[in-house]
Structures are given as C-alpha cells and as structure tokens.
Amino acid sequence: MSDMRDVVIVGGGHNALVAAAYLAGAGRSVTVLERQGHLGGAAISAEVFDGVGARLSRYSYLVSLLPERIRRELRLELELARRRYSSYTPLPGTDRGLLVDTGDPEATAAGFAAVGAASDLAAWDAFGADTSRLASGIWPTVTDPLLTRSEARRAVGDERVWAELVEAPIGQTVERRFADDLVRGVVLTDALIGTFAPAVDPTLAANRCFLYHVIGGGTGHWDVPVGGMGAVTGALTRAARAAGAELVTGAEVTAVSPDGEVVYRSGDEERRIAGRVVLSGVAPHELARLLGETSVRPEGAQVKVNLLLRRLPLLRDASVDPAAAFAGTFHVHEGFAALDAAHAAASAGSVPDPIPLESYCHSLTDPGILAPELREAGAQTLTVFALQVPDRLLEGRDPDAARAELQSAVLRSLDSVLDEPVEQLLWTDAQGRPCIETATTRDLEASLRMPGGNIFHGPLSWPWAEDDEPLSTPAERWGVATAHERILLCGSGSRRGGAVSGLGGYHAAMAVLEG
Structure with a gap:
C-alpha cells in the first residue's frame, strides 16, 4: 500500500519549491522528491573549485521573470541587484566597442558613435519603447490564467508592435529597424539565448525566446541575485519548509503512473508514494520516460x-x-x-x-x-x-x-x-x-x-492560449495540463515556464487549488 499525499512533486527545482510552499501553505499534504542530494535544480550556487572560496551560480545566473507577487506572498528574503550597464560589444578587429550605459544617455550615444552607428541610436530608443509596450501588456497577465491570443493582442494594445514582435520573424523586424550589423546583433541575441535558430526564423521560435527575454518585471531587466542563484533556492526552501512541505533529497523517481503512484529509490531501497495529484517538475520528455511513454527529445x-x-x-x-x-x-x-x-x-x-x-x-x-x-x-x-x-x-x-x-x-x-x-x-x-x-x-x-x-525543458510556448484551444479545466486554464488528469506540469516545461521565474510552480499550485 502506497503512502498517500494530497500532492507529490517529482523533482526539487525552484518551481517545485514554489508549488510546495503555496500548496502546503494552503493546508495540503505535500512531498517533494529530489534525485540529487540538494534542492534547487539549476538554480544553485556552489564552490566548484577545490579550496577556493568563490560561490558561483553554477548553471542559471540571472533573474528577470520572478514575479514580485511570488516574492511577496511567499515572504522571500531575497535581494536582486540592478546592473547599471546594459552591455558592451567590441567591434571585432578594432579597438572600438559599443557601451550601453543605462545611467548615462550621453555615454550611450558616444558608444553608438564610436562604432559608426550613431544613426541607429534613435531606432534603439524607439525599439526599446516598443518592447516596453509589449512587456507592459503581457507581464501583468503571467500570474493569471492564460489569456487567449486575441485577449493578449488587445492587452498589448498596439497593432504595429504586435505585428512586428509577435507575427513577423523577429530577425526580419531587426533588419528593417536597424542599419548597423553590430547593433542588429545586440538586439537579436535575446532571441537566440538557449534557442537554436537562424537570424530570420520563419518558425518564430526566436520570437518566443525574445518575448520572454524582454518582458520580465514589465521592464526586461535581468538582475543579479545577491548571494548567487543559491540565494533564490535557499529562500524558496525556507518558505516551503515553513509551510509544512516534506522535502526529500536523494530520492530518485523511477516511475510514475497515471493514477498518481510514484516509485522512487532512496539508497538501496525502493519505495512507493501516491498523490491525489502528481506535479512534474522535470522536463516533459523526462516525465514521458517515467510514464513509459514516448516523446520527441528536445x-x-x-x-x-x-x-x-x-x-x-x-x-x-x-x-x-x-x-x-x-x-x-x-x-x-x-x-x-x-x-x-x-x-x-x-x-x-x-x-x-x-x-x-x-x-x-x-x-x-x-x-x-x-x-x-x-x-x-x-x-x-x-x-x-x-x-x-x-x-x-x-x-x-x-x-x-x-x-x-x-x-x-x-x-x-x-x-x-x-x-x-x-x-x-x-x-x-x-x-x-x-x-x-x-x-x-x-x-x-x-x-x-x-x-x-535544453535549458527551457523543451520548446518555448507563447504565454497565451490559441483562440480555439480548450480551456475548460483548471490545468488547461493555467497552462499545466498533461494527457493525464492527475498529473500536472510544474516546471520550466509548463506553458509559461523557462528561466528562474517560479511561474511553473505557481501555475500548478493555482490549478490544484482551483480544482
């Protein structure tokens, strides 16, 4: 007979900890099973060099998409530091480069002039205003159930911005808006981080990547977690434990069944636990393996x-x-x-x-x-x-x-x-x-x-549902549904997952509480 919990969470990454904190705080019995000897998944800090006191953010390293709502509701003791300088880009083969200084517009103008791109400065400012318009429309919706595409379009409220940043290949828009190759590349990089795509990508995978890189906090700023990425995991771990969640490390899940039973190994012992709901913090492809199903490897x-x-x-x-x-x-x-x-x-x-x-x-x-x-x-x-x-x-x-x-x-x-x-x-x-x-x-x-x-656990999705998409269940409305009613996604592979945001865990928790 398996032990029964209200919620069993497979994987102990930052999203799992968010879900555990919310659900345990709402009175649910929650057990998190993590294969490794520590929690946090990719959001960890470690002294990776022998005998050297440098605590590095080992995998993930910056934070943009973690909503203030999650930080406030879970009472996270976490400091994020804003970087004054946006970027510096050397012009290869020269002793010149483009410095973008968010604290000094004149220095930024001088940087554009230094690489022969003074004429692109106005376009840079105008493009920044457009991405801000996109962010201000989409970001406030990420802690709500999914909008439809039509609703998201209305939330942005600017047909030109929607057409250029959502419907046309982002590389095509960048080519049209900027003249200088170096400046074009600086803009395009946000569309290619973790995504393999050409400069002009007809599949729009680059557009989806770009969108997530520019909407965070409504500003697109990427901040430094003070204390390293492990400070994020530490704050979430404390919140989950304080709420009463059971956090088990060294527990390698070997199988999951659609009826909610989870098999895992702890040391040399095989154990079983069942959840009225199972949340998957692992990649969808990995979940398919645990279910004995097939899927396309990202x-x-x-x-x-x-x-x-x-x-x-x-x-x-x-x-x-x-x-x-x-x-x-x-x-x-x-x-x-x-x-x-x-x-x-x-x-x-x-x-x-x-x-x-x-x-x-x-x-x-x-x-x-x-x-x-x-x-x-x-x-x-x-x-x-x-x-x-x-x-x-x-x-x-x-x-x-x-x-x-x-x-x-x-x-x-x-x-x-x-x-x-x-x-x-x-x-x-x-x-x-x-x-x-x-x-x-x-x-x-x-x-x-x-x-x-794949750092996103799979291909990124738009942060909205298509107009004809079924949204009849809580799991569908929150973008965490799988083919199995009792199994929900709660990691970066969920509809609005990716990066250190906690959104996958938050959405899964909201779907469970609504169900």
Whole structure:
C-alpha cells in the first residue's frame, strides 16, 4: 500500500519549491522528491573549485521573470541587484566597442558613435519603447490564467508592435529597424539565448525566446541575485519548509503512473508514494520516460563556462573601463551576420568559429560571493554563455573531448576581442589547476536530467492560449495540463515556464487549488 499525499512533486527545482510552499501553505499534504542530494535544480550556487572560496551560480545566473507577487506572498528574503550597464560589444578587429550605459544617455550615444552607428541610436530608443509596450501588456497577465491570443493582442494594445514582435520573424523586424550589423546583433541575441535558430526564423521560435527575454518585471531587466542563484533556492526552501512541505533529497523517481503512484529509490531501497495529484517538475520528455511513454527529445544549443580570474582582462578599447564592460552583458562575435553564420556552420555539423558568446561578471555587482581573501586580491568571476552550439554537435563524441574542444573555442572567441589572453588570468585551485568549469548540453542532461541540454525543458510556448484551444479545466486554464488528469506540469516545461521565474510552480499550485 502506497503512502498517500494530497500532492507529490517529482523533482526539487525552484518551481517545485514554489508549488510546495503555496500548496502546503494552503493546508495540503505535500512531498517533494529530489534525485540529487540538494534542492534547487539549476538554480544553485556552489564552490566548484577545490579550496577556493568563490560561490558561483553554477548553471542559471540571472533573474528577470520572478514575479514580485511570488516574492511577496511567499515572504522571500531575497535581494536582486540592478546592473547599471546594459552591455558592451567590441567591434571585432578594432579597438572600438559599443557601451550601453543605462545611467548615462550621453555615454550611450558616444558608444553608438564610436562604432559608426550613431544613426541607429534613435531606432534603439524607439525599439526599446516598443518592447516596453509589449512587456507592459503581457507581464501583468503571467500570474493569471492564460489569456487567449486575441485577449493578449488587445492587452498589448498596439497593432504595429504586435505585428512586428509577435507575427513577423523577429530577425526580419531587426533588419528593417536597424542599419548597423553590430547593433542588429545586440538586439537579436535575446532571441537566440538557449534557442537554436537562424537570424530570420520563419518558425518564430526566436520570437518566443525574445518575448520572454524582454518582458520580465514589465521592464526586461535581468538582475543579479545577491548571494548567487543559491540565494533564490535557499529562500524558496525556507518558505516551503515553513509551510509544512516534506522535502526529500536523494530520492530518485523511477516511475510514475497515471493514477498518481510514484516509485522512487532512496539508497538501496525502493519505495512507493501516491498523490491525489502528481506535479512534474522535470522536463516533459523526462516525465514521458517515467510514464513509459514516448516523446520527441528536445535539443539545447549552448555552452556555459564559469571562470575565476585574478583580475578582469584588459580591453583593446582603452576608452572603456573593464569594470563597466563586464558589469553588464559583454557580447562577443554577436553581430547579426556572425550569429547567422554560426547557425549555418552548426547546422552543417561544425562548431562555429568564432563561437558567438556573451559574458558578465557577477562579483562586480555582488562581491560577497567571494571570500575576503579573494576580494582583497582583486579576483573576479566571469560567467560565459555561448550561443548556436546545438546538442547534435556532441552526438557520438567522447564527452571529455567535446567539452575540451568547446572550452578552447570559447576562450579563443573571447581572446579575439581582448588585449590579453584570458587563460593567463585564471586563478588556480588548491591543486594548482586553473579555475575554469565548462558545462555542455550533455553535462546538463547528465547532471540535471535536462533532455538534450535544453535549458527551457523543451520548446518555448507563447504565454497565451490559441483562440480555439480548450480551456475548460483548471490545468488547461493555467497552462499545466498533461494527457493525464492527475498529473500536472510544474516546471520550466509548463506553458509559461523557462528561466528562474517560479511561474511553473505557481501555475500548478493555482490549478490544484482551483480544482
């Protein structure tokens, strides 16, 4: 006879913790089962370098889509720090670059002029106003049941903005609105982070990715979690425990049945538990495996590299302080043509050369993630995220060899726009090894059970329902339905999931409470 709970949650990521906190707080009996020895999934911090007191956001690293409503209702003790500098983009082969300084419009204008794109400044401002219009219409709806497409269109309230950002390929809109290749690329990157697509994507997958990157908080700002991403998990864990949820780690779920029974292993023992409702915090493809069903394996398209440096690297552009360039998003080889060429190379089976990437320095905004001795020595972190590197490039490859090749490609790409090799600046750990950690799509699949290394758990969906879509059940209205009545999605693979938002967990909890 299985133990019975009101709710059993498979997976202990941040969304699962959100759902557990809400449901236990509403009086439901809740058990969370997490395979690993810690909670948080991809939203964790860790000292990844032996004997080095640097607590890095190991996988996820910035926060934009976590609603204030969730923070307020769960009384999360969490601080998010705003970055002054939006981005810096070196013009490859030159000693010039584009600095976007949100605190100084004149400095931003000078940055556009420095790369010969002064004529695009007005277009930049106008485009920002359009994305703000999109955000102000869509963001307030994310904690409500799904709108229909027609309702979402009315909420945006601007037919031109809707047509250009939702219905036309975003790359096509970017090409039409901007003249300079470098500026076009800076705008386009938000459409390609974690999404493998050409510059002009007729499938509109890039548009969906772009939308989620620009609506967060109604502003599109991406903030630094003070204390690292583990601070988010810590706050949610405390909220779930305080509400009375049972959080079980080291519990690997091996099977789920449509009637709510969950089989899991704890140590060498097989156990069974049943839920009146089962929430799935794992990817839909992984849930299908646990149910004994088949599904299409999704594909991720990125490489994540964590570095600890003795200091920030020097730039070729002597007019810009590295502390300004790396405080925001540092774009490398992400011009419009370069992004499209990288997609073409990867589609043909080759690692892009150069790899387009972006990086930022967490410790500039939040130095507390470093031990005092590291701060005193001037050490800084560097988080690098490479684009257009689909999982298919690792098919049949030795994982260690593939990881080494991609790490070298990332370092080459970064070095090409710096005034010194970044590898020479790496801190060394207690064993004398350089402090660099690289995670490929296969590493994400192995460690986090993200199929294909897809950071969104699968293809992103529009944050609304189609006009003819059934919305008769609470699960359908909240975008968490599966083919099985007693099983709901509660992770990043839910209708409005993706990124560290808590929305998948919130929507699942609301569907359960409404049912």
